[in-house]
Amino acid sequence: MSRRPERRKTAASSQARRTPSPTSLIMSAARRIKVVQAYKVYPPDVEGGIPSVIRNIVNALSDKCECHVVVARTAGRYVKEIINGVKVHRIASLGTLWSLPISLSCPFALFRQVRDADVLALHEPYPLGSIVAAFGLKRSTRLVVHWHSNIVKQRVLLPLLRPLQERMLKRADAIVIADGSLMEEFQALAPHRDKVRIIPFSVDVQRWSWRDQDQLGAIAALRRLHPRLIVGVGRLVGYKGFSVLVEAMASVDGHLVLCGAGPDDRELLRQIRERGLSDRITLAGSLPFKQLRSLIQAADVFVLPSVTTAETFGLVQLEAMACGVPVVNTLLPTAVPHICRDGFEGLSVPPGDAGALATAIKMLLDDPMLASRLGKAGRVRAQTCFTTEKFAERIWHCYVSERGGSEGSIARGDAGPHELVPGEAAASAMSLVVDARHDRSPPAEARSA
Secondary structure, rough: OOOOOOOEEEEEEHHHHOOHHHHHHHHHOOOEEEEEEOOOOOOOOOOOOOHHHHHHHHHHHOOEEEEEEEEEOOOOOOOOEEEEEEEOOOEEEEEEEOEOOOOHHHHHHHHHHOOOOOOOEEEEHHHHHHHHHHHOOOOOOOEEEOOOOOOOOOHHHHHHHHHHHHHHHHOOEEEEEEOHHHHHHHHHHHHHHHEEEEOOOOOOHHHHHHHHHHHHHHHHHHHHHOOOEEEEEEOHHHHHHHHHHHHHHHHHOEEEEEOOOOOHHHHHHHHHHHHHOOOOOOOOOOOOOHHHHHHHHHHEEOOOOOOOOOOOOHHHHHHHHHHOOEEEEEEEOOOOOHHHHEOOOEEEEEOOOHHHHHHHHHHHHHHHHHHHHHHEEEEEEEEOOOOHHHHHHHHHHHHHHHOOOOHHHOOOOOOOOOOHHHHHHHHHHHHHHHOOOOOOOOOHHHHOO
Protein backbone atom coordinates (compact mmCIF):
# COMPACT_ATOMS: atom_id res chain seq x y z
CA MET A 1 0.00 0.00 0.00
CA SER A 2 1.23 3.47 -0.83
CA ARG A 3 1.65 5.82 2.04
CA ARG A 4 0.57 9.40 1.94
CA PRO A 5 3.48 11.82 2.03
CA GLU A 6 4.06 13.10 5.53
CA ARG A 7 3.15 16.73 6.08
CA ARG A 8 5.62 18.70 8.10
CA LYS A 9 3.96 21.22 10.40
CA THR A 10 6.13 24.30 10.81
CA ALA A 11 5.61 27.46 12.82
CA ALA A 12 5.57 29.46 9.58
CA SER A 13 2.86 27.33 8.00
CA SER A 14 0.80 27.45 11.18
CA GLN A 15 1.08 31.23 11.31
CA ALA A 16 0.17 31.46 7.62
CA ARG A 17 -2.99 29.44 8.22
CA ARG A 18 -3.87 31.51 11.27
CA THR A 19 -3.31 34.96 9.76
CA PRO A 20 -5.49 35.89 6.78
CA SER A 21 -3.48 37.03 3.78
CA PRO A 22 -4.18 40.33 1.99
CA THR A 23 -5.42 38.32 -1.00
CA SER A 24 -7.97 36.42 1.07
CA LEU A 25 -9.23 39.61 2.64
CA ILE A 26 -9.45 41.33 -0.75
CA MET A 27 -11.53 38.38 -1.99
CA SER A 28 -13.65 38.71 1.13
CA ALA A 29 -14.08 42.40 0.42
CA ALA A 30 -15.67 41.50 -2.93
CA ARG A 31 -18.45 39.81 -0.95
CA ARG A 32 -18.45 42.50 1.78
CA ILE A 33 -16.41 41.18 4.65
CA LYS A 34 -18.12 40.73 7.99
CA VAL A 35 -16.74 42.80 10.88
CA VAL A 36 -18.05 42.23 14.40
CA GLN A 37 -17.61 44.90 17.08
CA ALA A 38 -17.82 43.57 20.65
CA TYR A 39 -18.22 45.52 23.87
CA LYS A 40 -20.42 45.83 26.95
CA VAL A 41 -22.85 48.54 25.82
CA TYR A 42 -23.82 50.63 22.80
CA PRO A 43 -25.82 53.82 22.19
CA PRO A 44 -28.46 54.83 22.95
CA ASP A 45 -28.34 52.67 26.10
CA VAL A 46 -25.12 54.44 27.08
CA GLU A 47 -23.78 57.55 25.33
CA GLY A 48 -20.24 58.88 25.21
CA GLY A 49 -16.83 57.30 25.61
CA ILE A 50 -16.21 53.85 24.15
CA PRO A 51 -19.81 53.33 22.90
CA SER A 52 -19.53 56.55 20.88
CA VAL A 53 -16.18 55.44 19.44
CA ILE A 54 -17.75 52.15 18.31
CA ARG A 55 -20.64 54.04 16.72
CA ASN A 56 -18.17 56.28 14.87
CA ILE A 57 -16.33 53.21 13.57
CA VAL A 58 -19.40 51.37 12.25
CA ASN A 59 -20.86 54.53 10.74
CA ALA A 60 -17.59 55.16 8.92
CA LEU A 61 -17.26 51.56 7.66
CA SER A 62 -20.87 50.55 6.99
CA ASP A 63 -20.50 51.23 3.25
CA LYS A 64 -17.35 49.08 3.08
CA CYS A 65 -18.36 45.95 5.01
CA GLU A 66 -21.13 44.10 6.79
CA CYS A 67 -21.06 45.59 10.28
CA HIS A 68 -22.37 43.82 13.38
CA VAL A 69 -22.31 45.09 16.96
CA VAL A 70 -22.69 42.57 19.81
CA VAL A 71 -23.33 44.12 23.22
CA ALA A 72 -25.36 43.48 26.36
CA ARG A 73 -28.51 45.30 27.34
CA THR A 74 -28.45 47.29 30.53
CA ALA A 75 -31.40 45.08 31.47
CA GLY A 76 -34.01 43.03 29.62
CA ARG A 77 -34.36 40.41 26.90
CA TYR A 78 -32.46 39.96 23.64
CA VAL A 79 -33.15 42.58 20.97
CA LYS A 80 -31.88 42.68 17.39
CA GLU A 81 -32.16 45.92 15.46
CA ILE A 82 -30.71 47.63 12.41
CA ILE A 83 -29.43 51.18 12.96
CA ASN A 84 -28.17 53.04 9.87
CA GLY A 85 -27.46 49.73 8.15
CA VAL A 86 -25.59 48.28 11.15
CA LYS A 87 -26.92 45.09 12.74
CA VAL A 88 -26.96 45.56 16.51
CA HIS A 89 -27.43 42.51 18.74
CA ARG A 90 -28.32 43.51 22.31
CA ILE A 91 -27.96 40.40 24.48
CA ALA A 92 -30.22 39.69 27.45
CA SER A 93 -28.86 40.86 30.80
CA LEU A 94 -29.95 41.01 34.42
CA GLY A 95 -28.09 44.27 34.99
CA THR A 96 -24.45 45.08 35.78
CA LEU A 97 -21.90 44.25 38.47
CA TRP A 98 -18.54 46.04 38.61
CA SER A 99 -19.44 47.61 35.22
CA LEU A 100 -19.82 44.13 33.69
CA PRO A 101 -23.12 42.81 32.31
CA ILE A 102 -24.66 40.03 34.36
CA SER A 103 -25.20 37.76 31.38
CA LEU A 104 -24.06 34.19 30.83
CA SER A 105 -25.35 34.34 27.26
CA CYS A 106 -23.04 37.18 26.11
CA PRO A 107 -20.00 35.01 25.26
CA PHE A 108 -22.18 32.44 23.47
CA ALA A 109 -23.98 35.11 21.44
CA LEU A 110 -20.65 36.65 20.46
CA PHE A 111 -19.27 33.24 19.52
CA ARG A 112 -22.21 32.63 17.19
CA GLN A 113 -21.59 35.92 15.41
CA VAL A 114 -17.84 35.44 14.96
CA ARG A 115 -18.10 31.92 13.52
CA ASP A 116 -18.40 33.36 10.01
CA ALA A 117 -16.75 36.74 10.69
CA ASP A 118 -13.67 37.96 8.88
CA VAL A 119 -12.71 40.42 11.62
CA LEU A 120 -13.48 40.61 15.34
CA ALA A 121 -12.90 44.10 16.76
CA LEU A 122 -12.85 43.66 20.53
CA HIS A 123 -13.03 46.77 22.71
CA GLU A 124 -11.21 46.32 25.99
CA PRO A 125 -11.69 46.15 28.90
CA TYR A 126 -14.37 43.51 28.37
CA PRO A 127 -13.50 40.14 30.01
CA LEU A 128 -16.55 38.34 28.57
CA GLY A 129 -15.40 39.26 25.07
CA SER A 130 -11.80 38.32 25.90
CA ILE A 131 -12.96 34.73 26.51
CA VAL A 132 -14.23 34.44 22.95
CA ALA A 133 -11.17 36.20 21.51
CA ALA A 134 -8.78 33.91 23.38
CA PHE A 135 -10.55 30.59 22.84
CA GLY A 136 -13.37 30.89 20.31
CA LEU A 137 -11.94 32.31 17.07
CA LYS A 138 -11.14 30.47 13.89
CA ARG A 139 -7.54 30.78 12.78
CA SER A 140 -8.63 32.72 9.72
CA THR A 141 -10.51 35.38 11.70
CA ARG A 142 -8.51 38.55 12.16
CA LEU A 143 -8.53 39.84 15.75
CA VAL A 144 -8.11 43.58 16.31
CA VAL A 145 -8.08 44.63 19.96
CA HIS A 146 -9.03 48.24 20.71
CA TRP A 147 -7.35 48.83 24.07
CA HIS A 148 -9.20 51.79 25.58
CA SER A 149 -8.33 51.41 29.24
CA ASN A 150 -6.85 49.12 31.83
CA ILE A 151 -9.18 47.16 34.08
CA VAL A 152 -10.21 49.41 36.98
CA LYS A 153 -13.51 48.30 38.50
CA GLN A 154 -12.60 44.59 38.35
CA ARG A 155 -9.06 45.14 39.71
CA VAL A 156 -9.66 42.56 42.43
CA LEU A 157 -10.06 39.96 39.68
CA LEU A 158 -6.80 40.86 37.90
CA PRO A 159 -4.88 37.75 39.06
CA LEU A 160 -7.56 35.65 37.35
CA LEU A 161 -7.94 37.88 34.31
CA ARG A 162 -4.25 38.44 33.45
CA PRO A 163 -3.70 34.97 31.90
CA LEU A 164 -6.87 35.47 29.83
CA GLN A 165 -5.69 38.91 28.69
CA GLU A 166 -2.26 37.62 27.79
CA ARG A 167 -3.67 34.76 25.73
CA MET A 168 -5.99 37.19 23.95
CA LEU A 169 -3.15 39.64 23.23
CA LYS A 170 -0.96 36.85 21.86
CA ARG A 171 -3.81 35.86 19.55
CA ALA A 172 -4.36 39.46 18.40
CA ASP A 173 -3.24 40.48 14.93
CA ALA A 174 -3.28 44.20 15.81
CA ILE A 175 -3.81 46.31 18.95
CA VAL A 176 -5.21 49.82 18.57
CA ILE A 177 -4.62 52.64 21.04
CA ALA A 178 -5.63 56.29 20.68
CA ASP A 179 -2.37 58.03 21.62
CA GLY A 180 1.31 57.17 21.94
CA SER A 181 1.44 58.46 25.51
CA LEU A 182 -0.79 55.57 26.59
CA MET A 183 1.92 52.93 26.05
CA GLU A 184 3.48 53.84 29.40
CA GLU A 185 0.12 53.47 31.13
CA PHE A 186 -0.80 50.21 29.33
CA GLN A 187 1.99 47.99 30.67
CA ALA A 188 0.21 44.83 29.53
CA LEU A 189 0.88 45.87 25.92
CA ALA A 190 4.66 46.17 26.32
CA PRO A 191 5.44 42.59 25.21
CA HIS A 192 3.24 43.15 22.13
CA ARG A 193 4.58 46.54 21.08
CA ASP A 194 5.10 45.38 17.49
CA LYS A 195 1.34 44.87 17.13
CA VAL A 196 0.34 48.30 18.44
CA ARG A 197 -1.22 50.77 16.00
CA ILE A 198 -1.82 54.37 17.12
CA ILE A 199 -5.09 55.66 15.70
CA PRO A 200 -6.50 58.80 17.37
CA PHE A 201 -10.26 59.07 17.74
CA SER A 202 -12.21 61.40 15.49
CA VAL A 203 -15.01 63.93 15.72
CA ASP A 204 -17.58 64.93 13.12
CA VAL A 205 -16.90 68.65 13.21
CA GLN A 206 -19.71 69.50 10.82
CA ARG A 207 -22.26 67.60 12.92
CA TRP A 208 -21.16 69.21 16.18
CA SER A 209 -20.80 72.75 14.86
CA TRP A 210 -24.03 72.80 12.81
CA ARG A 211 -26.69 75.36 13.79
CA ASP A 212 -30.18 75.65 12.36
CA GLN A 213 -32.74 78.27 13.31
CA ASP A 214 -34.21 76.21 16.15
CA GLN A 215 -30.77 75.65 17.60
CA LEU A 216 -29.84 79.31 17.30
CA GLY A 217 -32.92 80.14 19.33
CA ALA A 218 -32.03 77.54 21.97
CA ILE A 219 -28.46 78.86 22.21
CA ALA A 220 -29.66 82.45 22.60
CA ALA A 221 -32.12 81.42 25.32
CA LEU A 222 -29.41 79.54 27.25
CA ARG A 223 -27.07 82.52 27.09
CA ARG A 224 -29.75 84.88 28.35
CA LEU A 225 -30.52 82.51 31.22
CA HIS A 226 -26.85 81.85 32.09
CA PRO A 227 -24.52 84.65 30.90
CA ARG A 228 -21.50 82.81 32.36
CA LEU A 229 -22.19 79.18 31.45
CA ILE A 230 -19.91 76.27 32.33
CA VAL A 231 -20.69 72.79 30.98
CA GLY A 232 -19.44 69.32 31.90
CA VAL A 233 -20.49 66.07 30.22
CA GLY A 234 -19.88 62.46 31.18
CA ARG A 235 -20.99 59.50 33.25
CA LEU A 236 -21.46 60.41 36.89
CA VAL A 237 -18.70 58.15 38.21
CA GLY A 238 -15.75 58.83 40.47
CA TYR A 239 -12.91 59.05 37.96
CA LYS A 240 -14.67 61.84 36.05
CA GLY A 241 -13.85 64.21 38.91
CA PHE A 242 -17.21 65.96 39.03
CA SER A 243 -17.07 66.18 42.82
CA VAL A 244 -13.92 68.29 42.40
CA LEU A 245 -15.74 70.49 39.88
CA VAL A 246 -18.63 70.97 42.32
CA GLU A 247 -16.13 72.04 44.99
CA ALA A 248 -14.50 74.46 42.53
CA MET A 249 -17.85 76.09 41.77
CA ALA A 250 -18.00 77.40 45.35
CA SER A 251 -15.64 80.21 44.25
CA VAL A 252 -16.81 80.67 40.65
CA ASP A 253 -19.33 83.32 39.61
CA GLY A 254 -21.18 81.33 36.95
CA HIS A 255 -23.64 78.51 36.38
CA LEU A 256 -22.56 74.89 35.85
CA VAL A 257 -24.68 72.39 33.93
CA LEU A 258 -23.60 68.75 34.33
CA CYS A 259 -24.96 66.35 31.71
CA GLY A 260 -24.92 62.61 32.25
CA ALA A 261 -26.18 59.81 34.44
CA GLY A 262 -24.49 57.33 36.70
CA PRO A 263 -24.18 55.85 40.17
CA ASP A 264 -22.76 59.05 41.72
CA ASP A 265 -25.81 61.22 40.97
CA ARG A 266 -27.20 61.14 44.52
CA GLU A 267 -23.83 61.80 46.11
CA LEU A 268 -23.24 64.78 43.80
CA LEU A 269 -26.71 66.14 44.58
CA ARG A 270 -26.00 65.81 48.31
CA GLN A 271 -22.66 67.63 47.89
CA ILE A 272 -24.32 70.43 45.92
CA ARG A 273 -26.93 70.95 48.62
CA GLU A 274 -24.45 70.80 51.48
CA ARG A 275 -22.26 73.41 49.81
CA GLY A 276 -25.26 75.66 49.17
CA LEU A 277 -24.73 75.58 45.39
CA SER A 278 -28.18 74.54 44.19
CA ASP A 279 -28.66 77.93 42.51
CA ARG A 280 -25.33 77.61 40.65
CA ILE A 281 -25.30 73.95 39.55
CA THR A 282 -27.83 72.00 37.51
CA LEU A 283 -27.72 68.21 37.12
CA ALA A 284 -29.39 67.85 33.72
CA GLY A 285 -29.19 64.07 33.34
CA SER A 286 -28.73 62.51 29.90
CA LEU A 287 -29.80 64.81 27.08
CA PRO A 288 -30.78 64.07 23.46
CA PHE A 289 -28.04 64.94 20.99
CA LYS A 290 -29.56 68.18 19.68
CA GLN A 291 -30.10 69.55 23.19
CA LEU A 292 -26.59 68.55 24.24
CA ARG A 293 -25.09 70.19 21.16
CA SER A 294 -27.00 73.42 21.84
CA LEU A 295 -25.85 73.42 25.45
CA ILE A 296 -22.16 72.94 24.56
CA GLN A 297 -22.33 75.57 21.81
CA ALA A 298 -23.87 78.02 24.28
CA ALA A 299 -21.13 77.40 26.86
CA ASP A 300 -18.40 79.90 27.74
CA VAL A 301 -16.23 77.11 29.15
CA PHE A 302 -16.24 73.32 28.87
CA VAL A 303 -14.66 71.37 31.75
CA LEU A 304 -13.21 67.85 31.77
CA PRO A 305 -12.11 67.47 35.44
CA SER A 306 -11.09 63.78 35.36
CA VAL A 307 -8.90 62.62 38.25
CA THR A 308 -7.55 59.16 37.30
CA THR A 309 -5.91 57.46 34.34
CA ALA A 310 -9.21 55.70 33.61
CA GLU A 311 -9.77 58.82 31.47
CA THR A 312 -7.45 57.87 28.64
CA PHE A 313 -8.56 60.28 25.88
CA GLY A 314 -11.56 62.43 26.75
CA LEU A 315 -13.53 62.26 23.52
CA VAL A 316 -16.06 64.73 24.89
CA GLN A 317 -13.43 67.50 25.04
CA LEU A 318 -12.84 66.93 21.32
CA GLU A 319 -16.56 67.43 20.73
CA ALA A 320 -16.40 70.70 22.66
CA MET A 321 -13.41 71.78 20.55
CA ALA A 322 -15.45 71.05 17.42
CA CYS A 323 -18.05 73.47 18.79
CA GLY A 324 -15.38 76.15 19.22
CA VAL A 325 -15.58 76.16 23.04
CA PRO A 326 -12.42 76.52 25.18
CA VAL A 327 -11.68 73.57 27.45
CA VAL A 328 -10.30 73.19 30.94
CA ASN A 329 -8.87 69.68 31.43
CA THR A 330 -6.44 67.97 33.79
CA LEU A 331 -2.76 67.06 33.53
CA LEU A 332 -3.23 63.31 33.54
CA PRO A 333 -0.43 61.05 32.21
CA THR A 334 -2.74 60.02 29.37
CA ALA A 335 -3.83 61.54 26.06
CA VAL A 336 -6.17 64.04 27.77
CA PRO A 337 -3.77 67.05 27.94
CA HIS A 338 -2.30 66.18 24.54
CA ILE A 339 -5.62 66.41 22.72
CA CYS A 340 -6.51 69.85 24.11
CA ARG A 341 -3.21 71.45 25.03
CA ASP A 342 -2.51 73.96 27.75
CA GLY A 343 -2.26 77.46 26.29
CA PHE A 344 -3.15 76.35 22.76
CA GLU A 345 -6.76 75.18 22.81
CA GLY A 346 -7.51 75.31 26.53
CA LEU A 347 -6.07 75.32 30.02
CA SER A 348 -4.77 72.31 31.97
CA VAL A 349 -4.64 71.98 35.77
CA PRO A 350 -3.45 69.29 38.21
CA PRO A 351 -6.09 66.58 38.72
CA GLY A 352 -8.04 66.80 41.96
CA ASP A 353 -7.06 70.43 42.62
CA ALA A 354 -10.35 72.32 43.09
CA GLY A 355 -8.58 75.65 43.62
CA ALA A 356 -6.59 75.42 40.38
CA LEU A 357 -9.70 74.28 38.53
CA ALA A 358 -11.66 77.28 39.79
CA THR A 359 -8.84 79.66 38.82
CA ALA A 360 -8.71 78.31 35.25
CA ILE A 361 -12.49 78.53 34.83
CA LYS A 362 -12.53 82.12 36.13
CA MET A 363 -9.65 83.07 33.85
CA LEU A 364 -11.68 82.06 30.78
CA LEU A 365 -14.92 83.60 32.05
CA ASP A 366 -13.18 86.91 32.84
CA ASP A 367 -11.08 87.11 29.64
CA PRO A 368 -13.38 86.78 26.59
CA MET A 369 -10.49 87.42 24.16
CA LEU A 370 -8.48 84.52 25.61
CA ALA A 371 -11.54 82.27 25.60
CA SER A 372 -12.30 83.16 21.98
CA ARG A 373 -8.72 82.56 20.85
CA LEU A 374 -8.53 79.14 22.52
CA GLY A 375 -11.97 78.14 21.26
CA LYS A 376 -11.13 79.03 17.65
CA ALA A 377 -7.80 77.19 17.87
CA GLY A 378 -9.63 74.14 19.22
CA ARG A 379 -11.96 74.02 16.25
CA VAL A 380 -9.00 74.32 13.84
CA ARG A 381 -7.24 71.44 15.62
CA ALA A 382 -10.35 69.26 15.51
CA GLN A 383 -10.79 69.97 11.79
CA THR A 384 -7.13 69.34 11.03
CA CYS A 385 -6.01 66.43 13.19
CA PHE A 386 -9.12 64.46 14.11
CA THR A 387 -11.22 64.12 10.96
CA THR A 388 -13.63 61.22 10.51
CA GLU A 389 -12.17 60.58 7.04
CA LYS A 390 -8.64 60.03 8.33
CA PHE A 391 -9.93 57.92 11.22
CA ALA A 392 -12.00 55.69 8.88
CA GLU A 393 -9.06 55.21 6.52
CA ARG A 394 -6.72 54.13 9.30
CA ILE A 395 -9.23 51.81 10.95
CA TRP A 396 -10.15 50.15 7.65
CA HIS A 397 -6.50 49.64 6.78
CA CYS A 398 -5.90 48.07 10.18
CA TYR A 399 -8.88 45.75 9.75
CA VAL A 400 -8.09 44.46 6.27
CA SER A 401 -4.29 44.65 6.01
CA GLU A 402 -2.17 41.70 7.11
CA ARG A 403 0.38 43.95 8.80
CA GLY A 404 -2.05 46.60 10.11
CA GLY A 405 -1.90 50.37 9.91
CA SER A 406 1.59 51.04 11.23
CA GLU A 407 1.93 54.17 9.12
CA GLY A 408 -0.97 55.56 11.15
CA SER A 409 1.39 56.14 14.06
CA ILE A 410 1.05 59.75 15.16
CA ALA A 411 4.63 59.76 16.37
CA ARG A 412 6.01 59.91 12.84
CA GLY A 413 5.05 62.90 10.76
CA ASP A 414 1.32 62.28 10.49
CA ALA A 415 0.26 65.46 12.28
CA GLY A 416 -1.00 63.61 15.31
CA PRO A 417 -2.29 65.01 18.58
CA HIS A 418 1.15 66.10 19.86
CA GLU A 419 1.93 68.19 16.80
CA LEU A 420 0.86 71.38 15.08
CA VAL A 421 0.51 70.99 11.32
CA PRO A 422 1.53 74.06 9.26
CA GLY A 423 -2.04 75.24 8.65
CA GLU A 424 -2.93 74.89 12.31
CA ALA A 425 0.25 76.66 13.41
CA ALA A 426 -0.55 79.56 11.13
CA ALA A 427 -4.10 79.76 12.44
CA SER A 428 -2.89 79.70 16.05
CA ALA A 429 -0.29 82.39 15.32
CA MET A 430 -2.88 84.57 13.61
CA SER A 431 -5.21 84.22 16.59
CA LEU A 432 -2.49 85.74 18.78
CA VAL A 433 -2.34 88.97 16.80
CA VAL A 434 -5.89 89.36 15.53
CA ASP A 435 -8.46 91.13 17.68
CA ALA A 436 -10.22 88.02 18.99
CA ARG A 437 -13.39 89.49 20.40
CA HIS A 438 -15.56 86.97 22.29
CA ASP A 439 -17.80 86.38 19.29
CA ARG A 440 -21.02 84.87 20.56
CA SER A 441 -22.79 85.35 17.24
CA PRO A 442 -23.32 82.27 15.06
CA PRO A 443 -20.93 81.58 12.16
CA ALA A 444 -21.94 82.70 8.71
CA GLU A 445 -22.85 79.20 7.57
CA ALA A 446 -25.18 78.83 10.55
CA ARG A 447 -26.81 82.22 10.00
CA SER A 448 -27.65 81.21 6.43
CA ALA A 449 -29.05 77.84 7.50
